[in-house]
Amino acid sequence: MTRKHSVNRPPTPDGAEDQGNEPILQEIINIKLIESGEKERLMEMLRERLIECGWKDEMKALCRAYVKKKGRNNVTVDDLVHLITPKGRASVPDSVKAELLQRIRSFLTSAAL
């Protein structure tokens, strides 16, 4: 006869662990990227590309226009992030995305070995 609350039951999981004990694949990749220093290099490369293609200047111009409209004491960082995140994500050139994906892909194939 089994009792409902057996002392041998495993402890009740608390809120932080309801994602599962196993880190998901995205996490593993992220950690591997950071540990090998590849993420830093990718970030630098991405920054360079976005400057080259004028994306940074476009975003800067958007922010400036917004600040001009609102007045410079009425703008917070969160406002600006909220403003340019959708436009920024949409206007990244395809070539930059492709290059980044290619780099990540080659990193993964080399890291998996």
Add this chain to the structure above:
Amino acid sequence: MSSKINGHVSPQPCPHLLDFRFRNGPKPFRALHDCIRVKPPGGRAAIRREPSEVPRCGTCEESSRSRLYACVACAAVFCHAPLLHSHASDHALSIPGHEIAVDVDRAELFCCACGDQVYDRDFDAAVVLAQTVNATATTSTSGSTAMQCSVAGSQPENLRKRRRVDYRPWEPDSGEHISRGNQSIPLLDATNASLVSSTQQPWGLRGLNNLGNTCFMNSILQALLHTPPLRNYFLGDRHNRYYCQQKNGAINGTKNSRLCLACDMDAIFSAVFSGDRTPYSPAKFLYSWWQHAANLASYEQQDAHEFFISMLEGIHEKVEKDKRKSQSPARQVTKVIVFSLTLINAELASALRFRTAGLMMSTALLLIPSSNKIDPAGGGDCCIAHRVFSGILRSDVMCMVCGFTSTTYDPCVDISLDLEPNQGGSGKSSSAKSLNSCNVEADCMHPNQNGGISTLNGCLERFTRAEKLGSDQKFFCQKCQVRQESLKQMSIRKLPLVSCFHVKRFEHSSIRKMSRKVDRFLQFPFSLDMAPYLSSSILRSRFGNRIFPFDGDEQDASNDLSTEFELFAVVTHSGRLDAGHYVTYLRLSNQWYKCDDAWITPVNESIVRAAQGYMMFYVQKVLYYKESENQGTS
């Protein structure tokens, strides 16, 4: 955020920051100083408890968030994404005194309650110190006091970015001082200082005397005298007329050795920029040009655009002969073909008077089918004229039956644009007419683009539009091996340093067998972006936004220089086809000057906007940068 970061305007701290500083003593961020890690590439500062720490949010355990903040009070890390969830804000609101956090990837202070960045002088100074220590690669002095960097800390924002050297204007050292004194003649000495400074006019403004219907030459010369790359070339002594003539005299002692249009240009530059304000007579230049273009040598009125082309050819020819004698004939043939083709297209040949015969004959002789594949990179290095004005046009002809596209590249020194046919719709034509009638003081600041007013951008758009070649102009398709109807599209593969736009203001009516001038007003902008007319843009719009390989190094051509241009000279024509007058408007230090032969007067920009443009000269904005500054004392 304050715009004068390097000045003395510092942003005011928010109440939470003030409170935090008040509560935590004189150096509240001391503990963070040891956590500043500077990554060698680029010197970005980050906050890590251990050098290899992977920060993750304490609530959701995610490390891949884009903004992670570490609470300064309790060192707990949280993510902050205001739209989705902000565990940082949750933490800040739940525990008073924990509102201030630091961005772990950027080492910037943040107030989670206000949702905005905050600044602390000591903390920023410590970050700067860490970055400079890292950059100079000395032994670690991170244990030293933060006070040491208060000297360097006056410009924290500047050093946050990559290391830059502060701007210092050039001063000659002692050796250069001496050689300057020995070999130069001061432009501003006691004798002519009063002459120049009293009139307050910029350098290089000097009237040109009309030597007998030579306003066509004067107007183009005025424009060329202030073409920045050309002016810099000649004033920089890159073509010295004394040395050049000596060379020519030594090589071949024929009469033609004295003829060098570039030397004459050099003489004109020296005369015009000498500071003398009395009008100058370019007689020597006129004589040289007559020798070069013998068929145009007369006191009759000429076409300014024709003169422009002929002059560029003259400069090219002479320089070419000196350098590469074997190649010059081919180049000249190609150039003249391009020139003559534009003539024929424009029906200008029939519009001009007696010279028609001469021109038609010479073009007929030269319509030899030459190789279409001209080296795309060519046309730029042969002489200064081409270096400045030469661009490359791309022409795509697509067979409408099979889709086979044949692409050709042609160098060009200018772009001739058709004026759009009368767009006057129902009510819109009235606005166009009223602009034509008022010649002066027309302040047409906001014309409706789609109304009856022609604009330069509209003409360029028409130029690069895909055009159906009519059934009488069928192109031979190589794939179908028959003549088929085709679609032709022009685009610009390589932009020149200076773009010259020529407006075809001549209309030939075959019905009435006469030509007339089109006086319709054309609106032209002071700043022009040529990006939509480049081959890359045109092709992209044809195929959609895709990554696909361009032939050759297409991308280099458009990425090389920027596509923004600034207007600096406008040549206008007033009068009829056979009798008229040319006037040039020049833009110097953002002030417009009307150059009417020997008379130069400053004018308001509204007059220029209302003028009837015939040729417009635009220079790359990067080369025009300094022009807007006051050049009085430089």
